Amino acid sequence: MTLPVLLVEDTASMSMLYETLLTRAGFGVDAVATAEGARIRFAEGHHPIVVLDMMLPDGDGLEILRDIHAASPTTRVIVVTGNTSVDRAVAAMQAGAMDFLVKPFEADRLLSAVTTAQAALEAGATPPLAAEAPQSGALTGFIGASKEMKDVFERLTLIGRSTASVFITGESGTGKEVAAQAIHDVSPRASGPFVPLNCGAIPSDLLESEVFGHLKGSFTGAVSDKVGAAMAADGGTLFLDEICEMDLSLQTKLLRFLQTSTVQPVGAVRPRKVDVRIVCATNRDPAAEVRAGRFREDLYYRLYVVPVHMPPLRMRGDDANLIATEMLHRFAAEEGKSFTRLSPDVRTLFRTHPWPGNVRQLLNVMRNVVVLHEGGEVTFDMLPLEIRQTLPGRVTAQVDAAPAASVTTDPVEALVGQSLADVERKFVEATITACDGSIPRAAAMLGVSPSTIYRKREAWGSSPE
Template identity: 45%
Template sequence: MQHRHACERRETGGDRWTEAEREAVARDHRDAARRHRHRGGDEDRGGFRHKTFVRRLRKCFEDHGRFAGADLTRKQALRDFFEEILLRRRLSDHHSFTLLGDLRDAPAKRFPGELTRRARALTPHLLTTDAAAGRASSARPCVVLVEADPASSRVATSAVATAGGEVAAAFSSQKAAASVPGTVLAIVDVPDRGALDAVDRLVAAGLMVVATSGAGSVALAVEAMRRGAVDFVLKPYTPEALARRLAPRFAEVGQHVANASEADRAKADFGAFVGSSPAMLALYDEIARIAPSRAPVFVTGESGAGKELCAEAIHARSGRAGKPFVALNCGAIPRELMESEVFGHVRGAFTGATEDRAGAVEAAQGGTLFLDEIGEMELSLQAKLLRVLQTGEFRRVGEAHARTADIRIVCATHRDPQVEVAAGRFRQDLFYRLHVLPIRLPPLRERGADVETLANEFLKRFASEEGRAFRRFSPAAMERMRAHDWPGNVRELQNVVRRAVVLGEGEEITPEMLPAEVAAGTQRLLLERIDEAEVEPFWMTERRVIERAVAVFGGNTARAAAALEISPSTIYRKRERWAELGT
């Protein structure tokens, strides 16, 4: 038919439906209805069977609505075309909503998903079920629309689509749900103060709320923002204007989701670690790249930063994950027993050696050997470890023949290894053998918000273990913890939280329950808040101190110098210098 050819032209670049094309489509439907009446079919209020009209409407969508996913102009053309059909058929609003509801809820075998999507896009005010919300596309931000006016609903729906989102559900303000699965933002019409309850419910559900109103009341806008709305848009608005206001909000939601996904990924992939600060995310990435290699790893970091957790993470993500992971703290073993602990011994090798015993190297066969505080190892033992790295062979203490070692060595130290090499306490050749893949663990003071994350994790764990009722930290206590330097890093934080749980009472950790050294951390926070402009040259501070001392002693330079514990000639010399500089 003529209008089908016109549709094909529209798909190749046309932007609007002509009046003649719309009339052709309407004429087809009139003819179909007339033929149906001649066959004696049942009639409804519009003069034709409801099911027949739905079937014809489906055909209309298939023929003329294939461009529903195109630009806004074409979407508007489809809406105008459909509304004209409803007008020509003299359908009531109630009946039109019913038949479109049938389209929305129809089984997929009767109405394809694309057709259902078009019906949903045309009638957002019908989408009032959780099932409809669940069908929203996961690739686009999903929006709840709280709007009683159908015309405003259509404008808002267009704006959401233009900004890159999708309307997943729509309600009146009285029926606004407290939570809609999968949605991240709500557009709420606030005609009066009574509609602010919907803002409260949606903000409490964790949604970002954009309020709209045609009232033009400044007080209403302020109250909506005070209750948690992130923006307020006055009506009437165009789809383009509202889309410009929504686009930054969708970007914020996308960034938040990306950060949450990154944090969840980090937590899933590095379960032993807790934290998603930039420093830790960089560490996770470094571990992921290093783990598959067979080369030795040298971990450095302050005491308590989690060096053994790092070694375990490397082992778990390596090709040796199914083999043993053996950890040995070289600083906790007496020097005379160190060689036996590392390489093992045979019976009778020394006094007390009553049986053969495998060492850490042999126990880690095929897996990973973690040598913590390797800087505490004696130089003679370092030479034997170097041989293992060079030849893959070792001997138990008191044994004549060599054994083969298939291990990956991960070592760690809290000291600067290059300083230890320069001081002669660590073999340079061993250092270069081990320092192939270096990793530095960030101290806790460089991990920002991870302090709060770790503290809450420890609080939950220790409250459960100790059977206490603690649930949170007070804002003042958390501020002091964030300000503390944490020289002992995560281990110190763990001990501080456990001490507070054991010795404190109640549901909240307060500053009084924290150790004095943690409470003193607020001084560092105050120093950090000093602006750079407030830092002055040293000579200015020195001059101010000297002049104040001279003034206190009534201009007596000798007494001022004695109080400052400097020579009077120093004061005279500095004053002459300041005079020369003209300061």
């Protein structure tokens, strides 16, 4: 048995389309076109589900939402908004909306949202309340108490309730995959699969098979059927990392997948329907990639529904020390060491260091200290040289005291005394930086495959971001 729905939409053609779709699905629909009409009709019926356009000719949809929740806290409200008012949709989620849809959207998205609302009502689930920012560590995988991260925690929690696509941006090492996992964990899809796929780590000629799968014999080397990431994520979340590294020809197929919610494995005759939420990420500026012609504009607007920006560690105040202390305890326990704290000068350095590698770099520093040293307190001299050199006064004194004969301008001689592994790592990271963070371009410059660089970086920073 379906529940009655109050539809508030001022565009006649859109209202007719939504009403027809919901009616065919068995829902009883009351349609109104104004804020005043919404208040009157809701007061008469107290509908359990409301589809509410945020922009009405005679009132603010956000005010209607607040009035509805004041009168009936159990009512599930799905807000509808345009591309230019995503922040208002997030404000609606803060006010207790269950989900939001960004125009233009597929008819299936509306039906899915209304069906989910009915299922939640029938299951007796607690309705969403006005959200409060989670405290440090409230989202799995995150450590931080800065205002910047509290804003991120709040945004991730709010959009987790929605089914909208999410586009995460941020520098390398800021925790984009951790954010994607957190969105999945707080969403109604949490019991479903979370399938991450790094688009930059897979050769372009194999990426289509990795995303959509293939049938046995569909190409040379296809010795068995393969379930692609999109189908593996059915009922859950598909995380496409480094989305801007995807070849343009595959972007076209991804757009078709997003429009139809169907997957056609390589070699298959018929497409297959899947129910997947898309979360993607990049360390580039996606709008700049669109302007440069490297990323399809229509795909950008399809994916860039809810943007989330992960702040760099240097902008997070004392979070570096919170993370360092937490990971110090964790690594010390793993290695059987007795470290418990950071010295004052180390805390000062961590707070002011630029951290070009962000959280990933900090975790590597802490792992290095724990593995190579003993003690209860992490002191300045235990830190890797490249970190110590950034504290004014300390390293300058050491350089001044060094014999003049030791000064050299030969870049190769300057590397003497460092391990081959350290030299390799610094060179690879410097090449990536010179290529504006593009792994494929850095790989081409170094004469290796992108997957080789990804494997090396994973080994260098094997802990989560």
